[in-house]
Amino acid sequence: MDIATIGGLILGFVLIVWGILQGSNIGAFIDVGSVIIVIGGAFAALFVSYPLPQVLTFGSVGSKSFQNAPFEVGKIIEKVIELANVARREGLLALEEAVSEIKDDFLQKGVMLIVDGTDPELVKNILETEVANIEDRHGTNKGMFENMGSLFPAFGMVGTLIGLVAMLQNLSDPSAIGPAMAVALLTTFYGSLFANLIFNPIATKLDYKSKNEMLVKQVMIEGLLSIQAGENPRIIEEKLKAFLPPKMRKSIGTQEAEENNG
Incomplete structure (x- = not known):
């Protein structure tokens, strides 16, 4: 979590x-009326904005902001280096035996393309196309939460207008002014609260996680193409470390790569 x-x-x-x-x-x-206006209105507008199948993914998409990434880029680099060492010692075909130990589907797919002898340019195109499609899906998912972040304040304003109209219609009745003003103010409060504490921050977190996943995918592509090109594991390691911040680079071991250098 x-x-x-x-x-x-x-x-x-x-x-x-x-x-x-x-x-x-x-x-x-x-105030129940304020809650219904803001939450009900925002979700109703969400259904207008997106097709039903996309809206039905709202909960599962939001839950990703509460989950840690399954694969850290450092661990992926270590796995790619391990595969590079296997390929250097035993050849590319030996990678087929290592496929069963790879838990990431994208990396597994890339390794199988290499084992099958696919042209390097085609491997790159296939993997980059998949990354582009993943990025598009992430953008759509994030867009739902950004949309909700703008809808909540908007419906907060709608509730405020409703409350003001009700208040103006009952100026002759002092007892009705208070409840109407409460609806007017509380809808604005609810709209700002949900937008700025929940939906906009979750959209930002989803964007961060998406960029981190895209980084991992780019590391995989670069590593796989380097393995296919027969590059030295030590060189591959240094190339992939360039994707990391300087502080993280020291945590990637070089012992096995150095043993196979040359």
Whole structure:
């Protein structure tokens, strides 16, 4: 689980509740009508914005912001170096035996293309096309949450207008002004809260995770093409380390590559 996402949400809500309790009570900030206007309206607009199959993925897409990446780029580099050493010692065909130990489908697919003797340029095109399609899907998924981040404040404003209209229609009745004003203000509060604490941050987290996954995929492609070209494992290691920040490069071992150097 991604502790940062969970911790951030909990901390945000705790601080907001604490702030409310300093000068009021929680009950004053709960209004069913405001909740229905903001949440109901935003999700209704989401269905208008996207096809039903895409909307039905909303929950599973959001859950990815609570999950850690299955493969870290450092571990992938180590795996590619391991494959490079196998190919250098035993030839490219020996990689077929290592396929069963590869848990990542993308890397496994790339290795099989190499083992099958596919032209390097074709291998590159196939893998890059798949990366482009993955990136497009990620963009659509992230777009749903960005869309919700803009819809919530918009429907908060809709609720505010509804409350103001109701208030203006009942100026002669002082007892009706308070509830109408509450709806007007609370819808704006709910819209800002959901947009800025939940949906916009989740969209940002999904974007970060997508970029990290694309980096891992690029490392795989570069490593596979280098293996297919018969490059020295030590050279491959240095080439792939260039994708990492300087602080992370030291954590990638070189012992096995050095043993096979030359």
